[in-house]
Each structure stands twice: as C-alpha cells, then as structure tokens.
Amino acid sequence: AAKVARAHGGFFTSSTDPVMQAQVQIVGVRDPEAGRVRLLEAREELMRLADAQDPKLVEFGGGVRDLSVRVVPSRAGTYVVAHLRVDVRDAMGANAVNTMAEAVADRAGEIAGGRTLLRILTNKADLRLARARAVFDAEALGGQAVADDIVHAAALAEADPYRAATHNKGIMNGISAVVLATGNDTRAVESGAHSHAVSPDGRYTSLSRFEKDADGNIVGTLELPMPVGLVGGATRLHPVAQAAVALLGTTTAADLAETVVAVGLAQNFGAVRALATEGIQRGHMSLHARNVALTAGATAEEAPAVVARLVADKQVRADHAERILAELRAGG
Structure with a gap:
C-alpha cells in the first residue's frame, strides 16, 4: 500500500493540539442547570487550581486550556459533569489530567452544590485528532474496474455496521501494532477510535473514506483520536519501545500520532484492495x-x-x- 501511495507523494498528515479531557462527575445537585452555570462562573479559579498541580507541564507550554460543563440525564439521576481540557504536550496525559481532576473535585462539588463522585480522564479523545491522506494510483491497482470495486467495498463499510466493525478492525491491525511497539496504551487508543466511529445520528460506521479523484485514482483519508505520547510510561523505560521510537525517528507526540494513523490507512487500504480483488482468504x-x-x-x-x-x-x-x-x- 505504501509503495502504491508513493507514486503520488506518499502519506500526508496533520493533527490537532494534544488536548485530553478529564471528567468530574457531581451527583445530587438540586438545580443542575444553575449548578452548570455556577461552575462556568468559577472557570478561572478551577483552571488555576488544576494548573497548580503540574507546573512542569505549564512550563513546557501545556496546561489547562478550558473548562466546560454538561448536564447529563441518566436512569439514576441527573449529573453535572465538568470537563477539564488540558494540553498535555508530548505525554499521553492520563496521569496529568487525572491528577488535575482529583485536585479540583472537592471545590467543583462545593460550587455546583452536590457530591463529587468520578474524577478521571475520558478515552473519547475527540479533541486530539490525527489525520492521514494518500492517493493510490488506479493503474497500479489494476485499472478502473478495481478502483470502482474498492469504492464499493468502502461504501458498504460506511453504510453497514456489520461490515464497518470488520473494516475498522483492519485499520486497528496497523494502529495497535505501532501503539504497542512504542509503549503506548492500545486499549485507550482502541476505545477512542471505536467511539469515534459512531456518527452523530448514533450509527456505527467506517473510520476511513475511499473516493475517486478527477483522474480516477483512489483517495484514502483517515481521521481519529490518537492519544499517544513519548514522555513518561513504558515509552521512556522499555528498551523495545525505545528501539521502536528510535527506528521511527520521531521526536514529538504529534509526529508519532500522525505516523500511527498513516500506518492505519495503509493497512486498511491493503485489506480493502485484497478483498476487492483476490479475496482476503x-x-x-x-x-x-x-x-x-x-x-x-x-x-x-x-x-x-x-x-x-x-x-x-x-x-x-x-x-x-x-x-x-x-x-x-x-x-x-
């Protein structure tokens, strides 16, 4: 897949800032909408309190970027849920955001007028996205008929959750391998990816898209949350992870995230091409x-x-x- 993409420049990537979120759940608030507004009024205070937990992160240009608050109805009651949005720089960020959530929890509960319960990061890292794009030459694939069949195969994954589950599993075959090799958290990445595959109307769909451009070539795109880091955890301690990072030549978490997504797109394209031609078996x-x-x-x-x-x-x-x-x- 990478050889085919190389003819048109290889893989083009981009990513957002490395922003992770921690949730603070507050139960028993008698006036949840007013509690939400009270927390927003105290936004600056709570952000300062969170930043004070990790001055080193702030020194490196990271830290809390925002605080948002949601009212979440459930079968057991209505909760006020505060979200700390934290730029974690080159870390995966779980420990940093969890520490901040713990630090602000009591004060947030006091302001909202309820009891604080959960305070932990969310693996739905939809503010920390990485993207990859590549053009796959139709002639190198075997002609326009093959290109058309690849589009048909991809369209089924977009429309049908039964196919989407296997299609996305193919993407994760590539992604999980690189995440594991570099000492990052495969379960966090996988849960974030599959939650991202749920469309706004609640339908599970394909993470990638394959279309034909004006020249009849296949254009593949992939965008998904990618909470990976180079600072802390096994990445800095495990010799195999160190060797894998050195082999990649990557020096920033953003570069690693973009590389991971490019591998996922290549893996996905190779599988879809095989399915559309000789079959995967x-x-x-x-x-x-x-x-x-x-x-x-x-x-x-x-x-x-x-x-x-x-x-x-x-x-x-x-x-x-x-x-x-x-x-x-x-x-x-």
Missing part, C-alpha cells in the same frame, strides 16, 4: 498454513515446501501437513 490461508506446518513439526527449512503443498492442495489442516512432512522426510 488467500493471504490469510498462507499465514495459517505456515502456523499449521510448524505445529505439525516442520523445521524452518521444511516449512516453505509444506506450506506450498498445503495451499496448492487447498487442505490447510494439521493431519494433511503431517502426511506432507512424512513424504518429504521419506524423500517423496
């Missing part, structure tokens, strides 16, 4: 055949011959692999 079965061959006892030297026979015979099973291996070793 051909590649899957080749990988599965190697696992079956090794499980049957094939050595690294014997595995390629066993895999070739399993695929050619269209019988990717352990018993068949054992028979092929026996024949090979007998000189057959």
Whole structure:
C-alpha cells in the first residue's frame, strides 16, 4: 500500500493540539442547570487550581486550556459533569489530567452544590485528532474496474455496521501494532477510535473514506483520536519501545500520532484492495498454513515446501501437513 501511495507523494498528515479531557462527575445537585452555570462562573479559579498541580507541564507550554460543563440525564439521576481540557504536550496525559481532576473535585462539588463522585480522564479523545491522506494510483491497482470495486467495498463499510466493525478492525491491525511497539496504551487508543466511529445520528460506521479523484485514482483519508505520547510510561523505560521510537525517528507526540494513523490507512487500504480483488482468504490461508506446518513439526527449512503443498492442495489442516512432512522426510 505504501509503495502504491508513493507514486503520488506518499502519506500526508496533520493533527490537532494534544488536548485530553478529564471528567468530574457531581451527583445530587438540586438545580443542575444553575449548578452548570455556577461552575462556568468559577472557570478561572478551577483552571488555576488544576494548573497548580503540574507546573512542569505549564512550563513546557501545556496546561489547562478550558473548562466546560454538561448536564447529563441518566436512569439514576441527573449529573453535572465538568470537563477539564488540558494540553498535555508530548505525554499521553492520563496521569496529568487525572491528577488535575482529583485536585479540583472537592471545590467543583462545593460550587455546583452536590457530591463529587468520578474524577478521571475520558478515552473519547475527540479533541486530539490525527489525520492521514494518500492517493493510490488506479493503474497500479489494476485499472478502473478495481478502483470502482474498492469504492464499493468502502461504501458498504460506511453504510453497514456489520461490515464497518470488520473494516475498522483492519485499520486497528496497523494502529495497535505501532501503539504497542512504542509503549503506548492500545486499549485507550482502541476505545477512542471505536467511539469515534459512531456518527452523530448514533450509527456505527467506517473510520476511513475511499473516493475517486478527477483522474480516477483512489483517495484514502483517515481521521481519529490518537492519544499517544513519548514522555513518561513504558515509552521512556522499555528498551523495545525505545528501539521502536528510535527506528521511527520521531521526536514529538504529534509526529508519532500522525505516523500511527498513516500506518492505519495503509493497512486498511491493503485489506480493502485484497478483498476487492483476490479475496482476503488467500493471504490469510498462507499465514495459517505456515502456523499449521510448524505445529505439525516442520523445521524452518521444511516449512516453505509444506506450506506450498498445503495451499496448492487447498487442505490447510494439521493431519494433511503431517502426511506432507512424512513424504518429504521419506524423500517423496
């Protein structure tokens, strides 16, 4: 996918500021709408209190950017929920925003007129977005008929949640690999991505889009929350994560986020192209055949011959692999 995209300049990326949010839940407010307004009146006070918890972050240009308040009805009552919006710079930011939420919780509850309960970040990091775009040459893909089928496959993922779930899983195959390799939180990224896949009308849909441009080439785009960092946590401590970051040559969280999304788009395009042409099973079965061959006892030297026979015979099973291996070793 990356080779095909390279003909038209490769992957173009952008991102927003690294803003994470923490929620402070306040229960038992008798006048929740008025409580919301009281908290907004105290916005500057609460922001100062939060910033005081992390002067180093403020020194590096980060810190609280805003405070918003929502009234959230539920089956158990109506809650006043304050959101601290914090620029966490090159950190993932969970510890920073959680500490700030803890610090302002009691004062926020006092102002709103209720009891504070939850105070924790949200993984719906919809203020911290990363984007990738690439043009995939139609002729390199096999012509306009293939390009049209890729658009049809992508359109089904946009319209149908059953297809969207698998389509988005393909995106996350690439994204989760880079997030894990660099010592970041795969579960946080995955939950944020899937929540972002819910459209404003409540429908689960595709995270990516594939369209044809004026020249008939495929233009792929992907935008999703990307809360990854280079400061703190396993990224700075784990030797494998350090090696992966060094291999990428990335020096900022924004660059890492954009790289991750570019990988997700490339992975997604490769899968959709395979589905629209030879089908995904051909590649899957080749990988599965190697696992079956090794499980049957094939050595690294014997595995390629066993895999070739399993695929050619269209019988990717352990018993068949054992028979092929026996024949090979007998000189057959």
